[in-house]
Amino acid sequence: MRDVAVVGVGMTKFGEIWEKSLRDLYVEAALAAIDDAGVDHLDSMQIGCMTSGLFVGQEHLGSLLADYLGQRNLAATRVESACASGGLAFRQAFIEVASGMSDIVMAGGVEKMTDIGGDGATYALAAAADQEYEVFHGATFPGLYALMAVAHMEKYGTTRGMLSAVSVKNHHNGSMNPFAQYPFKVTPEQVESSVMVASPLRILDCSPITDGGAAVILTTVDIAKKLGKPIIKILGSGHATDMIALHSRNDITTLEATSVAAAQAFKMAGKTIKDMDFAEVHDCFTIAEIIVMESLGLYEPGKAGEAVLNGETGLEGSFPINTSGGLKSKGHPVGATGVAQMVEVVKQLRGQAENGRQLKNNPKTALTQNMGGSGGSTVVHILEVA
Amino acid sequence: MFPSRIWRDCKHRYRLEAGKCTKCGKIVFPYRLICPECGHREFEKVILPDTGKLLTYSVIRVAPSQFTDQAPYAIGIAELENGVKLLAQITDCDVDKIKVGMEIRIEFRRIQTDSHQGVLSYGYKFVPKWY
Numbered sequence: 001m002r003d004v005a006v007v008g009v010g011m012t013k014f015g016e017i018w019e020k021s022l023r024d025l026y027v028e029a030a031l032a033a034i035d036d037a038g039v040d041h042l043d044s045m046q047i048g049c050m051t052s053g054l055f056v057g058q059e060h061l062g063s064l065l066a067d068y069l070g071q072r073n074l075a076a077t078r079v080e081s082a083c084a085s086g087g088l089a090f091r092q093a094f095i096e097v098a099s100g101m102s103d104i105v106m107a108g109g110v111e112k113m114t115d116i117g118g119d120g121a122t123y124a125l126a127a128a129a130d131q132e133y134e135v136f137h138g139a140t141f142p143g144l145y146a147l148m149a150v151a152h153m154e155k156y157g158t159t160r161g162m163l164s165a166v167s168v169k170n171h172h173n174g175s176m177n178p179f180a181q182y183p184f185k186v187t188p189e190q191v192e193s194s195v196m197v198a199s200p201l202r203i204l205d206c207s208p209i210t211d212g213g214a215a216v217i218l219t220t221v222d223i224a225k226k227l228g229k230p231i232i233k234i235l236g237s238g239h240a241t242d243m244i245a246l247h248s249r250n251d252i253t254t255l256e257a258t259s260v261a262a263a264q265a266f267k268m269a270g271k272t273i274k275d276m277d278f279a280e281v282h283d284c285f286t287i288a289e290i291i292v293m294e295s296l297g298l299y300e301p302g303k304a305g306e307a308v309l310n311g312e313t314g315l316e317g318s319f320p321i322n323t324s325g326g327l328k329s330k331g332h333p334v335g336a337t338g339v340a341q342m343v344e345v346v347k348q349l350r351g352q353a354e355n356g357r358q359l360k361n362n363p364k365t366a367l368t369q370n371m372g373g374s375g376g377s378t379v380v381h382i383l384e385v386a
Numbered sequence: 387m388f389p390s391r392i393w394r395d396c397k398h399r400y401r402l403e404a405g406k407c408t409k410c411g412k413i414v415f416p417y418r419l420i421c422p423e424c425g426h427r428e429f430e431k432v433i434l435p436d437t438g439k440l441l442t443y444s445v446i447r448v449a450p451s452q453f454t455d456q457a458p459y460a461i462g463i464a465e466l467e468n469g470v471k472l473l474a475q476i477t478d479c480d481v482d483k484i485k486v487g488m489e490i491r492i493e494f495r496r497i498q499t500d501s502h503q504g505v506l507s508y509g510y511k512f513v514p515k516w517y
Contacts, residue, residue, distance in 0.1 A: 119451040126450055132395060133416065136497065136509070137474050138446060138453045139461050146444030147463055147473075154442070154486050199445040243422075247463045247471040252442065 001098040005224040005386065006232045008037025008217035009343040014331030015181040017211040022056055022112035023068045029213035029336075030069050030108055037217035038227050043102035045069075045076040048089035048109035049335035050372075054124035056115050065108070075102075080335075082128035083284060085109060086214065087338025087370030087379035091237050093218045094381075103223060108215035109336035121209050125334070128373040130245040142198040142206055142285065144246050144374040149200055149287035152253045155302070158290065160200065162305030164188040166286040167204050167328055169314055174325020176357035181210050181331030205286040210331035214339035216346070221386065230350045235271065235365075236382035238264030244376040257378040258295040258369060265367075265380040273297045276382070277363035278319065278348065280341040282371045283326040292369055293321070296380075315357060323348060323357055338370035338379060349385045387500045392507050399509035400494065402436070404470065405429030413470050436492040438466035440512070445481045452498050464490050464512055477511045489515040 010032025012025050020028070026047070034042075047065055052058045062076035079089040086109030093107035113121055126135045129144060152158045168188055174180040186204055194204040224231045238261035243249050249256070266272055273296060281296075283289035293304035298319065307313060313321040324330045324344035327337060345366035347353045364385050371378040395416070397403040404415040409426035415434060420427050443462035446453075453459070460476040462484070476484055477495065490512040497509045 119449070119454055122448065123450040123452075134473055135450070136507070137461060137511075138449065138456065138459060138498075139473060140446055140448065140450055142448065143444045143446045143461055147442045147461070150444060150486065151442040195447075196445075197448045199447075201444075245473065247473045252463070 002100060003221040004094055004097045004218055004234045005221045006216050006234065006342065006346050006383065007219055007224045007227055007229045008033045008039065009346045010036055011179055011214035011340055011343045012212050013179050014210050014212035014333060016114045018114065020211065022052060022058060022110055023064060025112060025211060025213035026065050026108060026110040027068050029110070029215040030106060033106065033215035033217050037229065039104050039217055039219070041104065042071060042074060042106050043104050044096055045071070045074055045106040045108065046089040046092045046096070047076060047078045048085035048087070048107070048338060049078055050080060050082050050085050050111060051124050051127055052112065054127060055121070056112050081377045082372030083282070083332070083334045084338055084370045084372035084377045084379050085335040086340070087368065087381070088239065090216065090339060090342055090381065091239055091379050094234050094237055097218050097220060104217065104219045106215055106217055107339055108213065109339035110213040111333035111335040112211050113209045113333060114211050118209070133245050140198060142201050145285040145287055146198040146201045147246060148252050148291065148374070152287060152291060155253050158302070158305045160192060161188065162290065162309055163200070163205055163286040164191040165308045166283060166289045167191045169308065170283060170322050170326040170328040173315060173323050173357055174329025176355040177325045177330055178354055180325045180329050181208055182329050183325070201285055201287070207284045207327035207332035210333040212331060212333035212336045212340070214336045214343050216339060216342050231386035232346050232349050232383050233386045234381060235384050236265035236267070236269030238262060238268070238380040239378070240264070241377045242375055244373060246374050253291065254301065255291055255295040255371065255375040255378065257375055258292055258371060258380070259297070261378045261380040262296050262369070265382050269382040271365070271382060275365055276367045277365050278323060278359060279321050279367040279369065280324060280326070280344050281321055281369040282337070283322055283328050284332060286328070289321065289326070296367070296369065315359065320359055323353065323359060338368070341368045341370055345383055349383065387505055387507070389505055392505060402434040402492065402510065404432050404434050406432045413468060415470050415472065434470055435467040437515070438464040438490055440464050440476070440484070440486060440488050440490055441471065442486060443476060443484050452500065460484055462512060472510070475511045477513060479514045484514070491515055
């Protein structure tokens with residue numbers, strides 16, 4: 001396998017971007033990544049998108065987006081793994097470059113979610129669950145994570161305050177991210193008095209509905225050196241699935257696909273969780289960040305909530321999580337999310353994070369975790385400054 | 387929703403038919419072609435018990451389009467007496483009184499009405515045992 005590096009990143013502002021279409025969002029992010037990398041061509045493009053068919057009635061994104069990016073005849077592939085589509089597009093691009101099939105590959109992600117109403121978006125997102133045995137009965141995504149939250153609270157005594165602490169921390173970080181959808185701080189009181197979506201999860205426990213695009217350029221370390229860019233090397237990649245329906249799993253207070261994907265990535269990198277300096281993880285709901293921290297092996301089961309309350313995962317803490325604001329504050333255009341995580345860790349590793357959210361002490365090694373559905377698929381990557 | 391999509395799952399939703407692996411005894415619901423535990427491919431038909439215990443629940447207040455007229459409603463995962471776990475709505479009760487660990491029985495109910503073709507979907511729901 002060849003050594004692979006990320007040499008360019010770009011993203012759009014996340015939010016309700018009514019004036020921009022799916023193709024506008026993707027191309028804007030893609031051009032920013034191309035400009036940042038300084039590459040003169042692409043050999044291939046992997047596009048993460050969950051459900052453009054349900055959101056805007058558009059499939060065949062490989063053709064559409066290569067066309068509008070001015071890349072006629074480019075090999076362009078759409079990758080789908082629900083909310084992990086972006087992370088999986090990144091992994092496919094990594095495999096493509098590492099294998100020698102292609103030298104310069106874009107991993108992009110996009111979702112245009114506000115061209116339909118709230119109940120339509122709820123329906124589209126629910127397509128990531130088991131349609132016949134969860135959605136049929138009225139389960140929603142907040143509902144499925146609420147089932148996990150109640151089980152976690154019952155088993156470990158996880159509290160309302162611990163969930164709120166995740167939201168407060170991520171909004172604090174996001175308040176310093178000019179690309180965030182909701183760049184403002186919230187208090188625990190605001191979280192706990194916000195509208196109930198699926199008990200015990202309130203609207204300020206949930207990531208929002210977001211339009212946005214993100215893109216990164218991957219190439220070999222040899223080509224990266226010639227480009228004269230800071231080299232952020234991909235040390236490890238892991239990918240695993242789990243039973244799609246929550247009720248089919250043995251234990252819904254943990255995320256097995258996350259544990260398995262992380263173990264693969266650590267093995268490939270020759271590292272452990274203790275070697276990581278910070279992480280971007282999939283906080284689609286506050287409870288998700290807590291369970292992911294435990295499933296990655298960062299904390300013992302049942303101990304992560306307390307750590308968030310104590311500030312251990314804040315910008316100044318021992319292990320910062322979601323410096324970008326996470327899905328909660330930055331926004332969650334589902335297909336773009338996994339790629340946007342890469343944009344943030346590359347900025348942090350280059351020392352370029354905006355507005356005072358740059359981590360001190362020159363972080364060297366980062367982990368990203370991006371998951372689909374209620375954890376039915378997960379992609380984990382480890383990146384390091386070369 | 388085309389009627390064939392509802393019809394093909396009737397045996398599971400109406401009669402709670404499950405498959406029991408003839409090698410390792412794992413019970414799968416709905417029916418599968420291969421056992422997720424041991425990889426065996428032969429199952430015998432078993433009917434799920436209609437009582438169990440609630441493992442977790444949530445009251446849904448923001449519902450997908452085909453359920454907006456039912457909100458707020460509760461969903462939960464119950465473990466049946468033979469260890470099989472199911473997700474369904476919890477009905478016929480005050481949603482504020484639902485608790486983890488409470489005993490439920492399974493009843494046959496209408497689940498949703500498809501607004502475009504008017505096809506009614508039926509299946510199972512959980513009812514707290516004391517009701």
